[in-house]
Amino acid sequence: MKRTLTAQALAAAAETTVVALAMQGDDSAFDELVRRRQESLRQFLRRLCRDATLADDLAQQVFVQAWQSIRTLRAPGAFGGWLRKLAANEWLQWLRHRRIPLDSLKQVGELSVAAAPITERMDLDSALSQLPPQPRLCVVLAYSEGMSHGEIATALQLPLGTVKSHIARGAARLRELLQAYG
Amino acid sequence: MPMNTDHDPELTRLFAEARGTLPAADFITDVAERLARVRRRRMLFYCVAVAILMAVLVVLAPDLIDASLAMSAALTAVNSPTFWIAGLLIGGFALLWTRRGLRR
Numbered sequence: 164m165k166r167t168l169t170a171q172a173l174a175a176a177a178e179t180t181v182v183a184l185a186m187q188g189d190d191s192a193f194d195e196l197v198r199r200r201q202e203s204l205r206q207f208l209r210r211l212c213r214d215a216t217l218a219d220d221l222a223q224q225v226f227v228q229a230w231q232s233i234r235t236l237r238a239p240g241a242f243g244g245w246l247r248k249l250a251a252n253e254w255l256q257w258l259r260h261r262r263i264p265l266d267s268l269k270q271v272g273e274l275s276v277a278a279a280p281i282t283e284r285m286d287l288d289s290a291l292s293q294l295p296p297q298p299r300l301c302v303v304l305a306y307s308e309g310m311s312h313g314e315i316a317t318a319l320q321l322p323l324g325t326v327k328s329h330i331a332r333g334a335a336r337l338r339e340l341l342q343a344y345g
Numbered sequence: 346m347p348m349n350t351d352h353d354p355e356l357t358r359l360f361a362e363a364r365g366t367l368p369a370a371d372f373i374t375d376v377a378e379r380l381a382r383v384r385r386r387r388m389l390f391y392c393v394a395v396a397i398l399m400a401v402l403v404v405l406a407p408d409l410i411d412a413s414l415a416m417s418a419a420l421t422a423v424n425s426p427t428f429w430i431a432g433l434l435i436g437g438f439a440l441l442w443t444r445r446g447l448r449r
Contacts, residue, residue, distance in 0.1 A: 190380075197376050202367050210363070219372055226376045227383055287363045306352065306360040334353050341359070 167191065174198075182239035193233065196242070197226050204250055210303045211254050213292045221257060225250045247308060248318045251300055258296050265297045290340040294333050297321075301329035302337065 173181060173195040181199075184192035204225060208218035228249055236245055258265060291299055300319065304310045312330065316323045422428070 193380075194373075194377065197373060198369070201369055201372055201376070205367055205372065206364055210360075219375075222372070223376050223379050227379050230380055231383070287359045306356055307364075334356055337356060338353065 170195075178242065179239040182233075182236070182242045186233050186236060186239065188234075193230055200243070200246060201226075204246060207247065207303065207308060208250055208254060210288065210291060210307050211300060213288050221253050222250065225253050228253070244314070244318065247304070247310075251304070251319065254300070255296065263296065265295065287337075287341070290337050293340055294336060298329040298333035301326050302333040305330050306334075
C-alpha cells in the first residue's frame with residue numbers, strides 16, 4: 164500500500180523520507196522535492212548558462228525527467244547528486260543540439276575576452292561564460308556545488324586526470340579574467 | 346559536502362557570494378503545469394494502448410476460440426493409451442540410441 168503524508172508533514176520530513184515516498188509514486192512528495200531543490204538547481208544551471216530563462220527552462224525539464232525516472236534511483240540518499248547529474252546532462256545535450264563544441268579551450272576563451280570592452284567589470288558569471296562548456300561544468304561542480312574531483316569524474320564519466328586539469332586550468336583562467344577586469 | 350582542500354579561497358568566496366535567492370512561486374507553478382501535461386499524455390497513451398489491445402482481442406477472438414477448440418481435440422487424441430505406448434517406445438529407442446552414441 165502507498166504511504167502518503169500531509170503537506171505539513173512532508174515539509175517537515177527528512178529529504179530521504181520524501182524521496183522514498185516520491186520513488187513509490189507519491190506525487191505530492193515529488194512536488195515537495197521540487198520546492199526544496201528548485202533554487203539550488205536553478206542557481207547551478209544559471210552558473211552554466213548565464214541565461215536565466217534558459218536555465219529555468221532546463222531546470223523544469225530536469226524535474227520532469229526526474230519525475231519520470233525517479234523509480235530508477237538506487238537510494239534516496241543519492242537524490243541530490245542524481246539531480247545534478249541530470250541537470251548537467253540536460254545542459255550538455257542542449258549544447259550538443261546546437262553543435263557547440265564541449266572542450267575547445269582556446270577559441271571560446273580568447274575570442275570573448277578580446278571582444279569584451281575593457282571598461283566593463285567582469286563578474287563571476289561573465290568570466291565563467293568565457294570558459295568552454297566542459298571545463299566550466301567541472302569548475303561549477305567543484306566550486307559552486309562542492310563536489311570532489313572523484314565525484315565529478317564519476318558523475319560526468321570523465322577520467323579523473325581530465326577533471327583535475329579542467330578545474331585547475333578553468334580556475335586559473337577565471338582568476339586571470341577576474342583580475343584583468345576586476 | 347566534501348570539498349577539495351586545493352580550492353582557490355578567493356574563487357570559493359566569489360561563488361558563495363554569487364548565490365542569491367530566486368523567486369520560487371512562478372517556477373514551481375510552471376513545473377507543476379509541465380508535470381500535469383506529462384501525466385495527462387501518459388494517461389492518454391495508456392488509454393489508447395488498452396483500447397487498441399481490446400480491439401485486437403475482439404477481432405481475433407473467433408479465431409482464437411476456433412484454434413483452442415482444435416487444439417483441445419488434438420490433445421484428446423494424444424491423451425489415449427495408444428499414444429502413451431507409442432511415446433514410451435519412441436522414448437526407449439531414443440534412450441538406447443543416445444547411450445550407444447555415448448559409448449563410441
